[in-house]
Amino acid sequence: MPESNLDLIASVILVLVKIGVFFAVFMLILAYITLVERRFLGFFQERYGPNRVGWQGLLQPIADGIKMFMKEEITVSGANKAVYILAPIVFVAAALMTFVVIPFGDVIWPATMEIGGRVYNFTLANANRGVIADVNVAVLVIFAISSIAIYGLIMAGWGSNNKYSLLGGVRASAVMISYELAAALAIIGIIMTTGSMSLMDIVIHQKGYWFGVIPKWFCFKQPLAFVLFLIAIFAETGRTPFDFTECENEIVAGYQTEYSSMKFALFYLAEYGHILAASALMVTFFFGGWQGPFVDAPVLKYFLPIIYFCIKTSIVVFFFIWVRATYPRFRYDLLMKLGWKFLLPATLVNILITPVLMKIFGDL
């Protein structure tokens, strides 16, 4: 076997291990984020929330999962079966895929390592970086994948043979396309400043401090984009105050009305996947991603960035839950108005003022 192929094999093995570990941890976090949300909502509303299964309710997600698997699966009569079954798969796959380009750490493995007397190179396919795939069109990948999630909603709405599902699916897709536009345009200012669409480059660009204390994060450099993106992702993830996709007093449960058993749970999982991904994107774009003090220190550099990233993401997830507990629901027509009459013009204005901001912050 040629010598260079050994490097390739070493890197591919590392990539596969990385994906495996990441996926397992991600699934665990996804399961427990449901518990965290319910506990916090209980706390906000002065009640306990689930605290009976295991210590402080820690086994609740597992109990929920087992219960869901054991439930009878109902396929509503008149459903378009192929579309009906495919919808949750498409939706959950799209929700999980969003994480594929988000950097969760800097370097997680040495670039070269001596094993059995041969020095192996682990830098192929970015195997040693804290990101699953560092591609130079990462921002486009994210928006492409989140567009595919809309297919899942439309398919669920159409396949279910239910008026409420159809309305929910159409509503959800209208909101998601409107706000995806706003989110995509809000990011343009960041791309102009960074000169790259790779999320790794965007994070690296946010290194350093002003006056030694204020981190050079994009939430300070692009304040307007930050606010617009925040509103847009709240609408895109379908969270309160913009949760019209499952507005129970108008359309029962929206697109998931006719789903039962684990298919319902897949929608549920995918929604939390979207929240996690949105939080992680928020952190990557505006809060410096894995940047933090001592990320270049000799040994610490392998795990400190991951810890920073997790802490920042948890704070944003907590913010999502906090907002849900605080604000009542918006109105659908006002939501569409907000998207097209405020967010869209504001993002265009943001693009026009970005060169001025770049001049002020010395990026031009």
Add this chain to the structure above:
Amino acid sequence: MLLNYFPIAVYLLVAIGFGVLIVWLSTILGPRNPERVKLETYECGMETIGPNRIRFAVKFYIIAMLFIVFDIEAVFLFPWAVIFKDLKLFGFIEMGIFIVILFAGLAYVWRKGALEWD
């Protein structure tokens, strides 16, 4: 270069495989006991009236069309934003004119009432 996309392909297979596995598992694990009433469309106990695939408002269709127009604009803006620093003032003025034209389009759509929801 193409090797950078290899993890995406692997992860895509994992994500789809996960969805398929869960759906398959729930079909074999759960009980099956279908009845006619159980499988009826859920409308909070009421019997459904008329076809379930109803015609929805044309407003959604208009939104979808507007989305395509403005999304193409976004596609134009992304590559421009990447090389913005190299293009300097020239590139900014060019794109400024483009954005102003889009503003005019938005204003036209707005005036025509395509963004109204009542």
